[in-house]
């Protein structure tokens with residue numbers, strides 16, 4: 001059987017795009033507070049900024065529709081360079097993101113996402129808007145959301161945790177840069193010991 005390179009399932013927010021950095025700027029506008037008053041040392045859910053569990057949706061809609069959140073986030077350094085290197089070496093880049101979590105905003109979310117990916121020169125073959133990331137299928141996932149990392153690993157999927165302030169408690173394998181992601185994928189045999197299914 002012809003061997004193939006693994007499919008890499010790549011998350012966007014907090015992995016390729018600096019979601020927390022850009023959202024911090026927009027939240028400062030939303031709350032009319034100085035930027036410095038909002039810590040960058042956040043946990044998942046952004047409770048440090050005073051956002052209640054049910055209070056995020058309004059901020060998100062403002063960010064998406066009035067500040068073009070998904071089109072204006074800075075790229076996390078290295079994402080373009082190392083994803084291009086992996087793609088050129090034959091790895092199959094599959095973007096998997098859960099950005100459609102608020103109803104009736106999907107056109108904006110999708111169009112901003114596609115424009116951002118092209119503008120930043122991110123190479124990819126597939127773009128999946130999915131909550132259940134394990135349902136998409138990938139051989140190696142790159143993910144920053146602690147709950148997603150746990151769920152993927154618990155279901156047997158090799159998952160690199162892309163480090164940020166929301167996931168300090170998550171166990172290795174971890175990467176605090178794209179250079180480290182690349183090294184883990186290309187140099188670490190123990191990441192690739194699983195038997196990969198045939199391409200269908």
Ligand SMILES: [Mg+2]
Nearest residue numbers: 011013014144
């Ligand atoms: Mg993420």
